Amino acid sequence: MAQKVTPRSQDFSRWYTDVVQYAELADYSPVRGSMVIRPYGYALWEHMQRALDDMFRATGHQNAYFPLFIPLSFIEKEAEHVEGFSPELAIVTHGGGKKLEDPLVVRPTSETIINAMFAKWIKSYRDLPLLINQWANVVRWEMRTRLFLRTTEFLWQEGHTAHETEQEARDEARLMLDVYAKFAEEWAATPVVKGIKTDAEKFAGAVESYSIEAMMGDLKALQAGTSHYLGQNFAKAFDTQFLDRNNELQYPYQTSWGVSTRLVGMTVLVHGDDQGLILPPRLAPHQVVVVPIISSEETADQVMDAGWSVTSALHDAGIRVTMDDRDGVRPGFKFNEWEMKGVPLRVEVGPRDLAEGNVTLARRDLGREGKQSVALEQVATVATDLLEEIQQALFDRAATFMADNTFYPATYGELVEGIESGGGFFYAGWCGSAACEAKVKDDTQATIRCLPFDQPDDPGPCIVCEQPGAHQAVFAKAY
RNA sequence: CGGGCUGUGGCGCAGUUUGGCAGCGCACCUGCUUUGGGAGCAGGGGGUCGCCGGUUCAAAUCCGGCCAGCCCGACCA
Structure with a gap:
């Protein structure tokens, strides 16, 4: 304990790993890709939980708990959802010494099992809105893992809501993103950019995904929280219906939203220095x-x-x-x-x-x-x-x-050079085509982190193809 | 899953080339002296050298196989 960490300037990645371990936030476990959150790191997470949980309650949500195991057939009910998640599923095939007829997935997220229950609970518009949150662990079989930022199993919170109207659901998704931004800024002392994800980056099964993006000390972006407007996709897949005010059957409009123990990693990456961790007082286990x-x-x-x-x-x-x-x-x-x-x-x-x-x-x-x-x-x-x-x-x-490392390149050359010569956030016009988005990724590894809600009157031409830009996008390399 | 690196007391490593008593630093334990920015001295405990097999009088060291971890890519909260 209390050894010297690798200086940030020498090797940022090792610096991060050193700080997490020497500050006793977490340790590697005997299980591949999984970590142990140590008491000090867990205390930090508990302070985050408390702040967030208070905000969830203040906005009318209730906590509940749904099963860890989800029938594989549930995951398969929503086409985009299964396509997005199948590569990273852990699947239980045996139980009690016998092969299972219907394999069970260890939840990577709970939209499906929760909708299976919502379908039973929602009968009338009077049952809406249904505002549920759960604190849980989830498993996503990742190829490459890093302490707190990406591990096979992680702790998070997932909110799941159902609403009578599209507008209500869209407002809810935006409201919870605002809650996350407020948490990031007022508790984690971390400024964020709020915006919409492109189709390439959105959650599997969502109509729209929103995110808050923060800049880490090495100028890379970290998605610190996401909120999704799910439309009626899951309601239709699970046949969740209610009688509306006109006595007609309708599918509810839904949202889901989450933040994870990744926030602990974010706090390290944003504030830490060569002496180690620097914790914002409002989250510090010891102030x-x-x-x-x-x-x-x-x-x-x-x-x-x-x-x-x-x-x-x-x-x-x-x-x-x-x-x-x-x-x-x-x-x-x-x-x-x-x-x-x-x-x-x-x-x-x-x-x-x-x-x-x-x-x-x-x-x-x-x-x-x-x-x-x-x-x-x-x-x-x-x-x-x-x-x-x-x-x-x-x-x-x-x-x-963040402001010092935010740039507005005028040409594609400037964008590429900027990303390669150090990084940061690059605001530029984007025509909306997946091809232009992919080209930037191929050329630079940077992706569109989001299309900020704060858009200029004129986003300018697409930085790639120079067609009129439909949006201003934030390009950056990301964790 | 591809490329690279690494497996030796808890941690970091040397020893491997050229086979011959398993070592060093830190940490840990005991005692004394210390204490305003990572203390000093003395003593002490702890390792089937990642695993399996082979070669040899003899293997941490040579050969074959396997496993694990980390880093870089593709995928991702």
């Missing part, structure tokens, strides 16, 4: 760590007492605080260790501070320059303010970084 500095026998008790009283003052102020009272570990070691773990604020309590009635506060995001002395009795109020400042500073820094 403040108190490190006592014992320099002599005579002052030891006094320092420890002061450390504990600072700890309880911070706790009483509603701050998640921990006191590192380990014996036999030197303060310098503790500083580095808690910096590795991304704790936003550190309080150093030592004889020199106490002689003047002070403690030293050190901001994680400012490095060694970010220390200040604060009077003992003001620690709680100052720390409370600082945590808010840090939260804002992290967002501002990420927003500036």
